[in-house]
Amino acid sequence: MSTLVIADHDNSELGSATLVAVTAAQKLGGDVTVLVAGEGSQAVADAAAKVEGVAKVLHADDAAYGHGVAENLAPLIEGLAGDYENIVAPATSMGKNVMPRVAAKLDIQQISDIIAINDDGSFDRPTYAGNAIATVKTSDAKKVITVRGTAFDKANAEGGSASVEAVSGPGDSGKTEFVSAEIAESERPELTSASVIVSGGRALQSGENFEKYIEPLADKLGAAIGASRAAVDAGYVPNDYQVGQTGKIVAPEVYIAIGISGAIQHLAGMKDSKTIIAINKDEDAPIFQVADYGLVADLYEAVPELTSKL
């Protein structure tokens, strides 16, 4: 038994979701190999080699792999797949984009977004926006799996000493060209790996109020900033702030929901947080049904007070 984990990275750092995928791979049993495909990505290959539990790192460094273009990446993975029983990736936008392409070419029914690996070889995965957990078993000899980034612990980033082996694939498919990326530069922790998240909803009423009320509190707590779909749709904050079934799935130590009513869609994205705190002036808001600590108050008074007292 052996597993190939596809690393998610930005050519300089190994994404924390990859560490979660490594833990899932270890649970499957057998040796764990990590594929780092990128451009100028030696630092990532070196980091992957240090991850505890990783036996080997395959490093494919080529301009074709620099931006994770699925049409280029999938044939590389297909070429390596023969040696492994399981091919695993984090369910990040990279994993979601690339893995079904690999699975279809290998005639495998992918198992998406797993949250548990059971002793009988079955997997749990959320369906219906997290309202129904399906336990599924596959008859495919080889498995293609994506792993929810909050479902397993992160593997230790230090402690391993895997060998790094250079590999190459077919390179550029010529089908798709990377044009540009707009990645928000931020001093704040990344939303999906932050230990504290301060999230704002429609009650914030404007982008200015996000700056005035949410940001100072997040600064005090060293927190990432999230938002409900309503706040994103209203244009208060960019799309990538959205926490929810169709946005980011998060599970921080502390999630502070401010002016968020708690639609099913939103709860699906944050209800695995260790502690949930809600501030809302509507005492009947559904968010209070999942919150460990609720404060029924006007956010415009309570949040500045909270910020000043921390």
Added chain:
Amino acid sequence: MKILVPVKRVIDYNVKPRIKSDQSGVDLANVKMSMNPFDEIAVEEAVRLKEAGTAEEVVVVSIGEQKAQETLRTGLAMGADRGILVVTEDMPEPLGIAKILAKITEEESPDLVILGKQAIDDDSNQVGQMLAALLGWSQGTFASKLEQDGDKLKVTREIDGGLETLALSTPAIVTTDLRLNEPRYASLPNIMKAKKKPIDEKTAADFGVDISPRLETLKVTEPPKREAGEIVPDVDTLVAKLKEMGVAA
């Protein structure tokens, strides 16, 4: 340009799914069903391309039970020209769906296939990418913007941390994210007109592909419930709690 838009009949977005007591799945008896919301966005985008003169024909296709015809009618009322219904006994898995769609795509030779990024029932997020793989086409997944640029399609994608723009060679596959557009409501005259638009009915067997399931669902259960905690009286108590948790100094 000809555009193919696969659409799925799913539980309505606003209905809370109820799990059957024998844990065999979600109870869909007498539950309101609708077009998958991401597929509505796909139909809307295709119809807009037609209205802009970029596309000449929009074909909607649905795979599943006979009642999926209603979902096709919704697409036709939104402005698609004709429909293809592929009737199957059980709902195939994403790989099976992709195989049927690959056959239909070969027959119809569209320049573009627009799909929803995922269905809100099984949340797999696979079919578009699988179809692209089987056809050997370019893919622009999770699209928030789509524009024609010479003989290329420029697709802006929602990715972790921001946005990314790709130039796809055509023919291509695009899957929709939430903010690509806001789908229209079909007007009554258009709903009436849609009743006269043609729907070609087929069965899965017509395509000669293996759609036998690979996954066995052992059980479907409710997620662990989160208990409501306590309502704190004031900000000071909240500050104390945050300090207890070691989050604040």
